[in-house]
Amino acid sequence: MVAPTRALIFPLAPPGVFDVHRFDLRERQPLKPDELSGFLMEAGYVRVDLVSSMGEFSRRGGIVDFFPPEGSGPVRVEFWGEEIESLRVFDPATQRSTGRLSAATVPPVREYPWSAAALDRLRSVLESRRSARKPASARAHTRGADDLQARIEALAAGATFNGFEACVRLVEDRPASLFDYAPGASLVSWEPGQVLSDLESVYVEMHASFDLSEDFGMPPPEELLLPREVLQPKAKQAGLRLSELALEEGRTGAVHVPCVRARAYKGRIQDLAADLKQAPPQTTTLFLMDSPGRSERLREVLRDYDLPAAIVADDGARPAPAAPPGGAAASPSRLLIASGRLSQGFALPRLGLQVLTEREVFGEHAERESRRRKVAAFSPGFRDLKIGDLVVHVEHGIGRYAGIARVGEDGSSRDFMLLTYEGGDRLYVPIDRLDLVQRYSGVAGQKPRLDRLGGPGWERTKKKVKKAMQEMAHDLLQLYAERAAARGLAFSPDTAWQKEFEDAFPYEETSDQEKSIREVKVDMEKEVPMDRLICGDVGFGKTEVAMRAGFKAVADGKQVAVLCPTTVLAFQHLSTFRDRFSSWPVTIEMISRFRSPREQKAMLQSKDVRFNDLGLLVVDEEQRFGVAHKEAIKAMKKDVDVLTVTAKPIPRTLQLSIAGIRDMSVIETPPENRLAIQTSIAPFREGVIATAIRNELKRGGQVYFVHNRVESIGSMANFIRRLAPEARLGVAHGQMSEGVLERTMIDFLNGEFDVLLATTIIENGLDIPRVNTIIVNRADRFGLAQLYQLRGRVGRSDRRAYAYLLVPARKALTPVARRRLKALQEFSELGSGFRIAAMDLEIRGAGNLLGSEQSGHIAAVGFEMYCRLLEQTIQEMKGETPRPEVKAQINLGVDIKIPEEYIPDFNERLVLYKRISTASGEEELARIRDEIRDLYGEIPHQAENLLALAVVRLLADRLKVRAVDYGAGRVQVRFAEDAPVDPEGLVRLASALPGASLTPGAVLRLELDGAGGAARPSADLRRIEKVRDLLKSIRAGDSMRPVSQPTTIGPPNGDR
Template identity: 50%
Template sequence: EGGDRLNVPLYRIDQLEPYRTAGDGDAPPPRLHRLGAPTWRRQRDKTRAAIRAMAAELLDLYARRQLAHGYAFPPDTPWQRELESAFLYEDTPDQRRASDEVKRDMERARPMDRLLVGDVGYGKTEVAVRAAFKAVQAGKQVAVLVPTTILAEQHGRTFRERLADYPVRIEVLSRFRSAKEAGPIVQRLTGGEVDVVIGTHRLLSADVTFKDLGLLIVDEEHRFGVRHKERLKALKLSVDVLTLTATPIPRTLHLSLAGLRDLTLLETAPKDRSPVLTFVEPWDDALLEEAMARELDRGGQVYFVHNRIETIDTIAARVETLAPRARFAVAHGQMRESDLEAVMGRFVRGEVDILVSTMIVESGLDVPNANTMIVDRADRLGLAQLYQLRGRVGRSHRRAFCYLLVPDLVDDQAEERLQVLEHHTDLGSGYRIALRDLELRGAGNLLGGEQSGHVQAVGFDMYLRWLEETVRGLKSGEGGRGEREEFAPPDVTLDAPAHLPDEYVADDDTKLDFYRRLARAEQPGEIQAVRDELRDRFGPLPADAERLLLVAELRALGARAGLETVLIKGDEARLTFRRDAAPRLAGLQVALEAVQFEADVRRAVPLSLRLRRLGGESIGPGLVRALTAVLRDHQRN
């Protein structure tokens, strides 16, 4: 109904979370609940129960895997080291770490289940090749499961090139192989005559059996159906599994799942990459003619993305007049699958110069020779989609170009999206901004379909926070309630402003981040870290900011001491304890005298004290020192 209003004090800002979910545009807006009505509480309880069930299941799977006996692979051989040093590029630090972590997992006796998250072209496949080679040398078979036939062919080519100098038998099982060709491959797999098989979900068919499967590598697991995932889950208990994904997941989710799934993030771009030059321009025949001619003259290929099937042929004809000597092909999702794969295959092999297609090239195609991307009506696409499209080019050491074509008038939101892409061309910079939307999608993929409804209902940030509390609770054996034993922090009221002034911290987002961190701080060390960071980034703290940190300290200490309210006015303070708290009056009296405060008992139950400062430091910092001393003594006893 609207119109309700609730004022929230700054120090309770952690009670508010912005509402974000994966912005696919087709999800209905969330339901708004009336203040004070029980509907929100019901929604919250339902979501928490679902989170608890999911976290418990993950923990259970994790525990079963800890107990399961897998195969402990032997340490690296001279061949392994030779293969790794023959890599054409220099390893990024992330890649080296990922490679070491995967091999360390394989050398343990329990089955590996590691998720490798990295942007397109950040070297995930190389990590997979090394793991596969390690498994083959121990006499085990390796299965590489990919979502599309084109990807199967591409991985097949990469694996064959990298392992050409070694006696490794590699086969590809996909729809490009006829039944007559596939039959013998399946037989040889069963007989142990194939070391590495790369294929689509055909690998999960009942007729495919392995003689001795040691490692399963899954690319983009979320693109497989539920039935296939169940088969994967069964495999995970007995063989080592390495999952690769290019859809990033939020760091926060990574941290809250840290003990349940082994995750490795690849965040550094390879050394010799130069950023993609991005231009936002209206359609201009001369510009497009020049852009395509430049790419074709250097022997490269061009992507031209037009995301409407109804008009794609018209646009293709128009583009063809601008580059008459080029070899053209059109690809879109309504073509027969075999035709589509044939077109894609020709583009990958370099038999097509300009590919006019819909968004289907958004993920998975790896054509290092294609380094110009032209996107028609880029204003209609989301940031994540544009980012993914731009990631198709610039996959080699050549300078790449991306042209985003827009009409003269675009709405403000589209303008903002395009600005982000135009200015953040650097690899990794602005990566965070462009990926906000993508990360939400990645989180949805990782959490699975059932959880997505709950994320939609309460918003992503709130969901994450509850997930973290639940996991922490389950691990410490509290049954996943995630609530702490301590009291809630007290209400603290000062007689002077306590906030971060605009002239000190100008940016609202930064300010909110600090407020949130202070509101959640439970230990004095966390507050000190914020103080150090503020001083480091913005200079000496003004009085208003010092008072804000004082409020945070009093709340953190007060929660442990059992205080309900703290009121400070001039040189006096009023402390009220909770009814169920049991403060030790003698210890408190000593601590207060040590900072030169006089204490009057105003009420015995619940205990209420009036403090007056007689000398020494001012009343706020003095009270912090006294409470710290009381809590320290309490811990000793």
């Protein structure tokens, strides 16, 4: 057991308490879902909708998920009545099961299991102490009562507050210490003198923070912490003392082991190779790589320098001898490579051993292997749809959502989405046709009018919008055509230097990074100038893609320009590029207001940094440049390769609509070991701020404090210095002189300051892994996307990061501000950028996404409909055939719905209805079915009917079927006039199929003999399957006609 000094002083629950609060589960065990849910809550698990982190649980009907702090991952418990039917492990990223278990254990997730009885006792103790203490004022008394209530509720909900660990002494008569959990164990003390000093520091710190908590009844620290007179003697009884300094070398039994820090090569492989070749023959070098893939990559790199290395197997087996180059006899290698992690390397000269980690070999410690997964894309969808919200029906225009209505008798009932329109008109949309309905996202401040059912207004609006689109699309297509016709430089294929540069990347690429890099290289090796957009979430590795493109250009003797919208971002890129290119002869300079005119002139006129042969232009966050700058960028784009990088997530609907015009790569895969940022909305109080700063400083980190008012930033600096006098504070804002601002940023980057008090000047680009806490003052005044960008400045390492969004303590928030903050707190998982973008569309509108000149058109039809029309317009102008808009009317008289008792949450059902109706193929529907079965249990027949009918609908839409009806034991299929079917082929099919016939009006009929005698659920499914097989026969046989034949099916008005 390894523990910090701080862990010694806090009281713990007696060891026996944890045994009482452990619960074993096994298959076929009699147990009710409610009983398991209650036990999980008592054990400290927090109830959520979907489990993604340790300590969470969820309940969906007869399925309970929970994520224990031990074991192989989260567990899914499926019940059959009052018995456990199965236990499964599942992946929290996909929510899909990955394996079965015969048994599982539910351990407590907190240091103390706060049962209802324990919480009542704590409340009673704190309330009596608070009542006995004379408050400083009536306001302090009220605030103390509020704080006490908030803390009790936090503990009950599974959350914590500063100092909550010490409350154990208030409810346990005989609390335990860490020593009680390992009686008789050998004690090893690292830096014994520092341990005693740290113990005293914690007591002093707790006394200092006591004033901040006394209002709600907390007793002084000496009544909460374990007594120092008990701990100090035990800390001195260590059987083994370890110290970096040889202070105890003269003592009996002291052993001095010479150990030196390993040299840091930081990607300079040639220097590493030279040192390895010059090392004494008896020296063994062990490389510790973060993954087998990285181990193999290092072996290839060393082989290029004629240095054979052997890979140590994971089971520790002795590696096979490495064959040296040139066919010489194999011999035991002096160079060994293994998978493993250490914080840093070292050398033991006496033993002839040196250990090098990825940190020494390639640079920063490689903590970012790919998760090999993507965060699920998010569209605004129906997850939060409420009665009264505006929606858009593709054929009938803008209406208002009025709920779900069930129509029909039991056994053949059907759910419909009810929409209301101008004049009180009502429209019932079948639940399996929700692909025709979109949530309305317009433009902030512009409220649309409801359309009238059956009126000409909606069609007129769509035509007007499409006409305006044609002008915009014409300009886009003209630019696309000019670039396609232009001839630029085709860069050479990758060189050995390129491979070496990429091998020096200190992380393992994510799958999306690899795909983006391949796409960029393919573009650069073409004669047509590249114009590619790299879109990715905050901290997902876009800069590395740009740097590899830059190296490829430099390797061909071309120059690279990187354009940034802010000086701070330019400085960050200068630092990042210089560090990454440090082992190669590449000159990297910066031109900004940080540089004097003389310096800039000298740079531009030097032989190394002249834009006389520019080959690649990298534009970072183009949308943040001004109009004049954008025109200048457009001029530079004409004959050079252009790579645009943005962290602004582009909604999926817009990606699809512009896919035919601009090349785009999307990076959605989050880095490995990156933890989600814990986001808290808190009132502006001294205790909250002081605790947040001190907690971060205690773990050796740094803090951003965002205060976006330059006129009061000085007084805020004094406030912070008073709250946390031990913190070294720096101040940065855009009105500072160039020299002072640059010096401040450099000092903070180098760790000279603990806290940087800044305006939103830090919003883009700053990437400092040590900064893992951000405090945003007056968070209610920021936009959602801006808050998301600010929060993304932290959490750039494998440490947990914290974001505190401060709001006025006694001031009511506006509904919009409340919604923004709630969304940011909800979307805290990795890769939430696309979900944030979607939510931002709802809150702020889409007008600024495509420019103000388009905002009126977006307001008229809604953002998703706008994108749909834009896609159609571009396809038409490129001479492509837009996808058919014929939507089949299907009525088979079957029971289709997701029963409430199966999925009680209304919005979850709505989301599934939408996903099923918009599925693009049978494979996607199969995935949705598997997911539903895994998440919610055995699928009821009504939902199976819904999924089966979705397959029929897909086939019908592709065949341009106008209607499929059932009645009197037969199915009738009516085709649209331009359906891609051959009438003669239909005749042959009707003759070949038993029970099939074709009417003079080209209506295909199929008798369903025998279906009626079956039980209702199976009869419904058989009817759907027969129609599915019929449509598949049409599609697979010779009934299809070439698209170019303008054959008309039936009379002009059809057989009605």
